[in-house]
Amino acid sequence: MAANLLDYDLEGLAVLCERLGEKRFRATQLFRWIHQQGAAQFDDMTNLAKSLREKLKTDFEVQAPKVLKQQISKDGTIKWLFDVGNGDAIETVFIPEEDRGTLCVSSQAGCIVGCRFCSTGHQGFSRNLAVSEIVGQLWFAEHFLRKHLNTTERVVSNVVMMGMGEPLLNYEPVLNSLRVMLDDHGYGLSRRRVTVSTSGLVPMMDQLGRDCPVALAVSLHAPNDTLRDDLVPLNRKYPISELFAACKRYLAAAPRDFVTLEYCMLQGVNDLPEHALELVKQVCGEDGNNAWCKLNLIPFNPFPASGLTRSPRERVMAFAKILTEAGIVTTVRKTRGDDIDAACGQLAGDVKDITNVQKRITRRRTIMLKPVVPSGPVFHQDVRHA
Ligand code: SF4
Numbered sequence: 001m002a003a004n005l006l007d008y009d010l011e012g013l014a015v016l017c018e019r020l021g022e023k024r025f026r027a028t029q030l031f032r033w034i035h036q037q038g039a040a041q042f043d044d045m046t047n048l049a050k051s052l053r054e055k056l057k058t059d060f061e062v063q064a065p066k067v068l069k070q071q072i073s074k075d076g077t078i079k080w081l082f083d084v085g086n087g088d089a090i091e092t093v094f095i096p097e098e099d100r101g102t103l104c105v106s107s108q109a110g111c112i113v114g115c116r117f118c119s120t121g122h123q124g125f126s127r128n129l130a131v132s133e134i135v136g137q138l139w140f141a142e143h144f145l146r147k148h149l150n151t152t153e154r155v156v157s158n159v160v161m162m163g164m165g166e167p168l169l170n171y172e173p174v175l176n177s178l179r180v181m182l183d184d185h186g187y188g189l190s191r192r193r194v195t196v197s198t199s200g201l202v203p204m205m206d207q208l209g210r211d212c213p214v215a216l217a218v219s220l221h222a223p224n225d226t227l228r229d230d231l232v233p234l235n236r237k238y239p240i241s242e243l244f245a246a247c248k249r250y251l252a253a254a255p256r257d258f259v260t261l262e263y264c265m266l267q268g269v270n271d272l273p274e275h276a277l278e279l280v281k282q283v284c285g286e287d288g289n290n291a292w293c294k295l296n297l298i299p300f301n302p303f304p305a306s307g308l309t310r311s312p313r314e315r316v317m318a319f320a321k322i323l324t325e326a327g328i329v330t331t332v333r334k335t336r337g338d339d340i341d342a343a344c345g346q347l348a349g350d351v352k353d354i355t356n357v358q359k360r361i362t363r364r365r366t367i368m369l370k371p372v373v374p375s376g377p378v379f380h381q382d383v384r385h386a
Contacts, residue, residue: 002061005034006132006139009179020055028185034062035186038143064136077337084109084133088126088351090164092137093342094145102158105137107174108165110351113199116231117264119303120164124353128170134177138187159189162197168204178212191255202238202246213253217260218243222270223278240282248292264298265311276322283328295323295330301338
């Protein structure tokens with residue numbers, strides 16, 4: 001079987017070239033053809049010696065995962081379903097905005113973490129993705145969009161690893177993929193424009209800080225350990241105090257001076273004023289430092305199996321107001337692509353679950369989160385889910 005050159009970072013290609021009896025600089029030429037020009041045919045790589053092209057044709061290929069389906073939202077968001085073999089399919093989303101184009105990339109086929117509000121989490125886990133499958137999503141999207149838009153300019157300006165999977169549970173392939181994305185001979189993205197989102201794998205956050213500190217987002221979703229244990233089960237291993245300490249350590253190397261805390265607003269579960277006040281306390285800690293993070297409030301995108309509902313807009317804004325008044329920089333995320341199930345937490349692909357995630361989630365639902373009766377007159381008309 002031909003080896004896929006999308007699996008190699010520049011250093012890996014240099015070693016490969018040496019093994020083929022070529023000079024190391026050939027690797028740079030090859031890398032640029034693949035990632036900057038989007039070339040998949042070795043005959044198109046005209047500044048490579050014919051003898052090298054022939055060698056490459058024998059044993060190598062440039063192959064992104066195949067597109068099974070493409071959907072375009074009315075807001076311009078594009079979602080692709082990619083075949084990654086053996087019945088597994090992953091999803092990737094491109095979100096165009098005036099000043100940027102963001103690609104949301106998957107790192108695993110499914111996910112073992114099993115967050116309650118996440119469609120991927122409900123599907124279970126099949127396997128980790130290879131570098132060629134992670135970078136392949138970017139390679140395909142960038143060059144497809146350039147052709148589609150008839151431009152030679154870069155289209156994908158930002159990458160967020162917020163698609164299917166927990167990136168830090170697939171560490172080495174994710175790390176090598178980041179290196180390809182950041183390489184000036186590859187996509188040349190700045191560390192500020194590449195974000196890894198984690199559910200809070202503390203030791204690997206430290207490792208990422210040492211190896212390749214890109215922007216960091218953390219899925220928080222709860223103001224206390226009891227609730228987070230249920231929403232993000234990884235919390236039982238790495239509770240909020242350890243998670244926040246790891247975030248602060250990460251900042252020493254990070255390209256931004258804050259970590260983004262993602263908070264999915266679930267009606268009657270984590271969206272009440274008392275939750276916001278508790279969150280303020282958690283973030284500020286004993287030293288009152290509220291500058292180390294930004295809160296990103298995300299409207300929940302309901303899916304039937306979750307048993308959860310979206311917080312009303314007024315409640316989200318009231319929650320944001322409490323945080324903002326406490327001096328915490330807070331944004332409310334715009335929902336994009338929800339008509340094609342491409343919004344946050346909606347990516348599901350199609351995976352063969354080799355774990356018992358689905359069973360565990362169903363069991364957890366039966367001992368589920370008790371909706372909280374809100375206090376204060378502002379919210380008395382809201383209906384909580386059963
Ligand atoms: S939110 Fe992330 S970590 Fe949690 S189940 Fe979904 S993909 Fe996995």
